[in-house]
């Protein structure tokens with residue numbers, strides 16, 4: 121029997137052992153008969169684990185017309201197409217009452233929060249501690265979203281974070297939007313997902329309870345409760361089943377799927393751009409606040425996705441309210457200093473890109489160093505002016521000089537440093553920047569100290585340099601200084 125997402129199985133002495141599975145299912149389709157230990161998470165010591173695994177393991181064969189029957193995950197294919205289809209057909213024949221509509225939205229948020237605040241931020245990332253009552257509520261709510269057990273879901277999600285954008289990531293976004301959205305669920309995994317430690321989850325009584333009773337829980341929370349409440353409340357069992365059951369479930373499914381697809385596809389990367397996760401308000405609205413995914417992948421143990429008060433993150437608000445009610449505690453946040461450092465790095469990166477797109481004055485080391493005599497003889501042939509030790513060719517600027525041609529001509533072959541910096545007129549930063557573009561040489565012995573403001577045009581005083589472009593720093597010297 122093929123492995124599945126981790127249903128418990130009794131061993132010889134009747135007790136239960138748990139194993140995660142490599143075949144993702146929204147709900148289990150079969151019970152495993154083999155007894156296995158939890159997967160070892162000690163990795164071989166290799167230079168790069170991902171490339172090592174790709175080299176040493178084989179993927180499943182490519183899906184073709186000949187093999188697709190055996191390669192599709194039929195249980196998920198049917199679940200993910202039958203539920204929305206039945207919901208749409210049902211909606212066509214069932215009038216929507218306002219009470220049912222309101223309840224469906226509320227139940228969408230309830231079961232959605234089971235995934236976002238429960239499965240994701242509590243269990244997969246341990247962003248906060250939840251009291252036992254909240255744990256059971258979230259475990260039931262999450263079961264109502266029919267996305268596998270906490271254990272199966274969190275195991276895959278930890279792999280996703282650990283191996284983001286690689287073939288060991290179960291919903292690798294680099295394989296395309298639809299693959300990361302729903303495609304990965306529709307087919308048998310092409311490779312075994314990367315290892316992740318879930319020993320903390322296997323110790324949790326609530327996680328084990330939910331795993332053990334998962335079939336019953338998805339039936340009760342996914343379909344019975346959303347039918348029962350509208351039936352008992354306002355006599356609309358059929359509407360409840362169709363709208364709060366089937367259609368609501370499809371919405372919750374695609375809401376979660378958007379975290380794997382949309383959140384890795386549209387938006388900004390204000391904290392890091394090494395991988396695909398992005399921040400976008402549309403994703404946030406589609407996913408109950410999981411849309412600030414660039415932040416989340418950088419700071420996964422932070423209970424927030426959105427760090428600004430006006431950004432849409434109801435999951436964060438929910439956890440915060442739970443804390444106020446005494447249901448949750450130890451809400452984790454990353455150091456603001458480190459968060460801002462990430463933001464600054466990205467801002468510098470963008471500025472560096474702009475910097476690279478602009479033309480800059482010739483570097484001092486690229487300019488010829490000439491004597492005063494050579495300067496004089498060259499200035500007799502073309503209009504050269506000396507400012508701050510740099511010789512400038514102002515041929516193209518003579519008629520454009522705002523102060524008039526005569527002022528420039530007056531200083532040809534002379535040192536105009538004092539005149540440029542206030543003797544005649546205190547030039548603007550723009551004028552200094554422009555002047556530097558006209559550098560053609562350096563006067564031997566005439567350049568002021570390299571860090572003199574007059575030698576460095578304003579636009580270059582805060583120029584961004586890669587660390588490889590920096591000179592040796594005292595921080596790296598072989599001094600005797602001790603550690604701080």
Ligand SMILES: [Zn+2]
Pocket residue numbers: 280379380384397413417
């Ligand atoms: Zn992600």
Ligand SMILES: [Zn+2]
Pocket residue numbers: 240244245277281416420
């Ligand atoms: Zn996550």
